[in-house]
Amino acid sequence: MIRSQLLLFQGISILPTNAQINFLVNLRALIISAFLSTKMKKIFISLLILLSGTNLFAQKLERIEPMFWFTGMHNPKLQLLVHGENIAKSTVTLTYPGIKLVKVNQVENPNYLFLDLQLSATAKAGKFPIDFSVNGKKIFSYTYELKTRDKNAGRIQGVTQKDFIYLLMPDRFSNGDKSNDVVQGLTETALNRDSMYYRHGGDIQGVINHLDYLKDLGITTIWMTPEVENDMQQASYHGYAVTDHYKIDPRYGTNELYKKYVEAAHAKGMKVIKDIVHNHIGTNHWFFKDLPMKNWVHQWPKYTQTSYRDQAVMDTHASAADRKKMLDGWFVPSMPDLNQNNPYVQNYLTQNHIWWIEYAGIDGLRLDTYPYNDPAYMADWAIKLKAEFPNLSVFGETFVHGVANQAYFTEGNTVNRGFDTHLPGITDMAVKEGIYEALNGKNGWTDGINRLYDVVAHDFLYKDPTKNCIALDNHDMSRFYSVVNEDFDKYKMGMAILLTMRGIPQMYYGTEILMKNFSDPDGLVRSDFPGGWDGDKKDKFIADGRTNKENEAFNFVKTLANYRKKSASLQTGKLMQFVPEDDIYVYFRYNTTAKGTVMVIVNNAEKEKTLNTDRFAERTLGITTAKNVISGESISFKEIKVPAKTTLVLELN
Numbered sequence: 001m002i003r004s005q006l007l008l009f010q011g012i013s014i015l016p017t018n019a020q021i022n023f024l025v026n027l028r029a030l031i032i033s034a035f036l037s038t039k040m041k042k043i044f045i046s047l048l049i050l051l052s053g054t055n056l057f058a059q060k061l062e063r064i065e066p067m068f069w070f071t072g073m074h075n076p077k078l079q080l081l082v083h084g085e086n087i088a089k090s091t092v093t094l095t096y097p098g099i100k101l102v103k104v105n106q107v108e109n110p111n112y113l114f115l116d117l118q119l120s121a122t123a124k125a126g127k128f129p130i131d132f133s134v135n136g137k138k139i140f141s142y143t144y145e146l147k148t149r150d151k152n153a154g155r156i157q158g159v160t161q162k163d164f165i166y167l168l169m170p171d172r173f174s175n176g177d178k179s180n181d182v183v184q185g186l187t188e189t190a191l192n193r194d195s196m197y198y199r200h201g202g203d204i205q206g207v208i209n210h211l212d213y214l215k216d217l218g219i220t221t222i223w224m225t226p227e228v229e230n231d232m233q234q235a236s237y238h239g240y241a242v243t244d245h246y247k248i249d250p251r252y253g254t255n256e257l258y259k260k261y262v263e264a265a266h267a268k269g270m271k272v273i274k275d276i277v278h279n280h281i282g283t284n285h286w287f288f289k290d291l292p293m294k295n296w297v298h299q300w301p302k303y304t305q306t307s308y309r310d311q312a313v314m315d316t317h318a319s320a321a322d323r324k325k326m327l328d329g330w331f332v333p334s335m336p337d338l339n340q341n342n343p344y345v346q347n348y349l350t351q352n353h354i355w356w357i358e359y360a361g362i363d364g365l366r367l368d369t370y371p372y373n374d375p376a377y378m379a380d381w382a383i384k385l386k387a388e389f390p391n392l393s394v395f396g397e398t399f400v401h402g403v404a405n406q407a408y409f410t411e412g413n414t415v416n417r418g419f420d421t422h423l424p425g426i427t428d429m430a431v432k433e434g435i436y437e438a439l440n441g442k443n444g445w446t447d448g449i450n451r452l453y454d455v456v457a458h459d460f461l462y463k464d465p466t467k468n469c470i471a472l473d474n475h476d477m478s479r480f481y482s483v484v485n486e487d488f489d490k491y492k493m494g495m496a497i498l499l500t501m502r503g504i505p506q507m508y509y510g511t512e513i514l515m516k517n518f519s520d521p522d523g524l525v526r527s528d529f530p531g532g533w534d535g536d537k538k539d540k541f542i543a544d545g546r547t548n549k550e551n552e553a554f555n556f557v558k559t560l561a562n563y564r565k566k567s568a569s570l571q572t573g574k575l576m577q578f579v580p581e582d583d584i585y586v587y588f589r590y591n592t593t594a595k596g597t598v599m600v601i602v603n604n605a606e607k608e609k610t611l612n613t614d615r616f617a618e619r620t621l622g623i624t625t626a627k628n629v630i631s632g633e634s635i636s637f638k639e640i641k642v643p644a645k646t647t648l649v650l651e652l653n
Contacts, residue, residue, distance in 0.1 A: 059132060060085040061140055062111075065246055065348075066355045068145040071125050073354070074387045079347040080115040080130075080144075083287070087113050090132040090139070098123025099146075107344070108293040114344055119146075149358060156357065157271055159221050159364040159393040161466045162571040164499070164561050165273065165506035166219040169475055170227060170252050171199055171237035173509055174206025174532030183250045186231050187284060193533070196523040197235045204253040204261050206532055213541050215268050217512060217554070218561025222265060223273035223366060225475060227252050232282045232334065238475070238526075239275070240368060241282030241335050245352045259360045271363035273393075274356060278349055278378070279369045280335040288336055296345060298328040298337040305329050306337075310371040310400045314408045314416070327372060340374035350381050354388055363393065366427075366469075370396030370409060375421065382411075382422035395425035395469045395504070399476070403430045403458040412463030425467030428503055430455045432472060435497055436483060438585070438604055439490045449585045449604050452497075456577055456587075459502070470503040473511070478518040479525050480511055488549065489645040492556055493602065496630075496647035499560045500589060500600045502575045512557045513540045513550045556630065560649065563629050567651075568594040576619060584609055584642065588619045599626065599650045603642040611640045619652075626650040 061084040069078055082092075088110040094101050098120035105114040115130075125148040129141040159165070175181070181201040182189050192198040204227065214222065226239030229249045239249075248258045262272045281288060281297075288297065306329030312322040330337045338345055356362060365385075370378070385392060398406045406426050407413065414420050434452035441448040459465040472480040472494055484490035491514070498505045509515075510529055517524035531539030539545035546554060564570045569589040577587035583605035590597040597619060603609050613620055626637050629649040642648055 059087055059090050059134065059139055061087065061132065061142060064130070064142050064144070066351055067246060068147055069119075069355070070147050070149040070358050071119075071123055072121070072149040072151070073119070073358075075384060076119045076121070078117040078119055079344070079351065080117065081292075081344075081348060082113040082115060083111060083290070086110055087132070090134055091136075092130065092132055094128060094130045094144070096123075096126070096128035096146075099128070105344075109291060111290055112292040114292075114347075150361065155266075155361045156389050156391050157363045158391040159271055159273060159504060160571075161502065161504050163220040163271065163504055164218060164564060165221045165223050165469065165504060166214055166217075166509060167223045167225075167471075167474055167506055168207070168509035168529075169202070169225045169238070169526055170204060170207060171202040172526050172528050172532075173202045174210055174529060175201040175203060175534070176205030176207070176209045177203050177253065178534075180251050180253065186250070187233055188231075188236055190234075193528065196526060199237045199251060200528055200533075201251075202528070202532060203251065204248070204257050208261050208264050210532075210541060211264060211268050211270065215270060217558050218565065219270065219507075220565070221271040221273060221363070223275060223506070226275045226277065226368075227258060230282060231284050236282075240277055241280070241284075242277060243282045243285045245348075246355070255359070262360045262362060266361065272360075273364040273366055274360075274362045275366045275368060276353055276356075277368040278338070278340065278381070279372045280331050280337050283334050283336060285336075292344065293342070295339050295342055298330070298339050300329075303330065303333060305333075306331055306372060310398075310405055313371060313375070314405070327374060331369065331372065337372075340377040346377055346380070350384055353381075353385065357385075357389055357392065363391075365392065365394045367394065367396040367423075370398055370423070370426070371400060375417070376419070378423070379419055379421050386422065393425075393467075394423065395427060395467065396423050398426040399429060401429070403455060403461055406430055406468075407458075407461035410462055413461075424464065425469060425504070427474075428465075428468040428470045430458075431468070431470045431501065431503065435472065435494055438497075438602065439484055439494055443580075443583055443604070449580045449583060449602060452602075453577060453580050453585055456502070456575070466502050466504075468503040469506050470498060470501055471506040471508070472498055473508050473525075474506075475508065475526060476519065477525065478520075479508070479516050481514050482516040482518055486514075486516060487645075488553075491553065493604070493645060493647040495557055496560060496600070496649050497602065499557075499564055500570060500598060500649055501587075502589075507557070510540075512554050513546060514553050559630055563649075567596055567598060569596050569598045573598070578616065581615075582609060584611055586611075586616060588616070590619060597652045598629075599648075599652055601640065601642050601646075601648040601650070603644065603646050603648075605644055607644050609642045609644075611642055613637055613640065623652045625653050627653065 063083050065081045088106045092104050100118040102118050103116040125146050127143050127145045130144050131138050131141050180203060181191050190198045191201055193200045227248050228242050229244040229247045230236040230239050230241050231243040232241045248255050265272050307325050309326050312318045312326040328337060398409050400406055409421060409423055410426055411420055411422050411424055434455035437451035438449045443449055446454055481491055519525050530536055531541045531545055543551055569591045573589040573591040575587060575589055585602040587600050588597060623637050625634050627634055629651055
């Protein structure tokens with residue numbers, strides 16, 4: 001008994017605090033017992049010697065983030081977050097050529113240290129120890145690694161209007177690995193495909209398994225909702241309540257598998273967008289449970305939710321209180337609002353995003369809830385990301401109303417903001433609403449087809465509208481096919497506009513097979529892709545598993561998407577639109593240095609129209625024939641018959 005207590009005592013520096021307390025109570029009883037026995041004096045003296053030389057407030061290293069870094073980065077500064085029990089009582093040292101420990105920052109919580117490192121351009125890849133000592137005695141080391149930066153010029157390609165994005169929710173797309181369906185130790189272990197609010201088992205391997213399907217469809221870029229760990233309660237599958245920034249959710253796979261997914265997509269000629277969240281985290285995030293400092297998140301006397309009023313950010317007449325509530329209020333009670341005025345938070349987020357891009361070779365980022373973030377920090381973030389990755393593409397989610405509201409957040413609007421946001425593009429909700437009105441509305445001066453024309457006419461508000469991401473729906477909206485009342489003609493009209501309009505088109509998973517449903521009340525817009533699970537009655541990934549109408553929809557999208565891959569006018573061309581007349585809206589995509597001007601004719605009337613092309617001579621001079629991109633047929637160009645509720649896509653010859 002005494003011998004085992006002595007051995008345990010010698011290992012006290014690695015015991016958790018609660019265990020130390022219990023141990024010391026037992027140790028005290030042992031000492032008293034030893035003192036009362038003459039025969040135990042020698043043991044008592046030995047115990048006192050050990051006690052006097054041992055740290056009663058033992059340290060324990062939990063994690064260092066980023067867990068490794070890279071050589072040759074543009075920014076020579078690196079700040080390491082160190083977390084562990086009573087870690088602030090440690091003295092930190094490191095020795096490695098080209099790396100200097102500039103400062104050890106202690107903060108309110110003694111369980112944290114923030115290490116400021118300076119990395120020389122001459123620092124080489126390798127491993128080295130970061131030592132933690134107490135009273136001159138080393139208690140443990142962390143082996144840190146600098147990895148060689150991948151300088152392959154084509155690795156991070158960027159996403160442009162040459163691309164066609166496919167948005168999917170990994171939990172609902174395909175289950176490629178049943179072994180990770182339930183991970184013990186996480187908060188949610190239920191797997192229930194009969195409920196829209198539990199996990200269904202889809203994962204990254206399931207996406208990898210269907211890359212050929214996506215490539216055949218004409219997809220060039222994949223965007224998944226966040227893949228990082230969301231160890232939250234029910235409905236954590238959506239991914240927007242992160243609980244570990246540096247870890248892929250184990251129900252989706254591993255960091256290594258995520259990197260393999262990016263590489264596999266690249267090998268098939270496709271790109272990858274990562275969805276990231278600056279604004280908030282989940283309440284089960286490890287650092288929310290043990291905040292580094294009180295102002296790591298926005299604190300309020302009582303719970304305060306954001307107003308969701310983006311106008312308060314841009315309104316020159318706005319109340320300061322309204323602006324603060326919009327920016328600093330929590331998104332929902334389960335998502336604490338990060339304080340981006342805190343320099344430690346800034347460093348943590350910026351480095352995390354740089355780390356993922358360099359680690360995995362990501363081509364673009366989608367920024368969730370962009371208007372809710374601190375504007376000055378987001379501008380600084382954009383500058384730092386661009387310095388490291390010049391080809392990286394970025395667009396921010398602006399779920400707002402109106403072109404001006406969207407444009408306010410994009411780069412170049414320095415007169416309005418007083419600084420440049422350096423945000424290249426946004427999710428163009430105004431174009432979406434314009435398309436919906438064109439398809440479902442009744443034509444009027446600013447209604448129906450004229451709404452879409454008017455929205456596009458406001459492109460002067462953007463520095464470059466071609467960098468906006470345009471879509472017909474996503475995981476937070478009613479599905480497009482349902483919004484047009486399952487009218488197949490309107491479906492084809494909308495998809496044709498999406499794939500020929502300026503900007504970067506994005507399609508929500510399943511739209512190509514007419515998946516439907518409304519966002520309220522039961523979340524069916526996030527239903528599983530049929531065929532993604534063993535035992536599914538129908539497999540919509542293959543033609544034989546689809547109905548005739550589903551195959552017609554699939555082939556319609558496929559034809560246009562693959563035509564887009566070859567059309568210089570749609571990939572890089574300018575846009576010229578004409579004022580709608582007689583319920584017909586016409587626009588052109590053209591490239592002055594290449595052949596193949598594309599003419600798009602939208603007839604949203606309930607009857608066939610005959611369009612005389614003389615009016616469009618600016619773009620059609622000398623044209624005698626045109627090819628229908630969908631059917632492949634050649635048509636006479638002088639007068640074009642446009643069927644009711646049809647969008648014609650013509651290549652001019």
